[in-house]
Amino acid sequence: MVATQKDMQDAKIDLAHRDFCAHLLIPLNECRKAEYYIPWKCGHERHAYEKCQYKECVAGAAPDRPIERPSERTNQSLTTTAIDRTPRRHRASSDVPAFTFPSPRFLLAFPPRRYMMRVAQQKAAKGAAH
DSSP: OOOOHHHHHHTTOOGGGOSTTHHHHHHHHHHHHHTTTOTTSSHHHHHHHHHHHHHHHHHHHOTTSOOOOTTTOOSOOOOOOOOOOSOGGGSOOSSSOSOOOOOHHHHHHSOOHHHHHHHHHHHHHHHHHO
């Protein structure tokens, strides 16, 4: 069901909310007015409207697929693509090295711990010799 311009004008829906889910917003606003905007009322209407908004947002975010309007959609769930969650060092890819050595600048700013331990031992040995 699609709301006409006349229906949206009669329901006093703002221009910003006149989209393809306006046919669900009209009964939601009527329920809100009837229930004095009590937050826990009109849950089914609000859920249907927000679900329509979500589907519209997802359909608009996928540029490779044509935009389907709510009246054209079927009850198919959204298909998701699998995400490769293996760490980069475990992937079998030749273009990404498993380990790269830090740059000399990085080593000057943050020397390795074993180097710092050796410097501390040398300073302690010099201090004990004097």
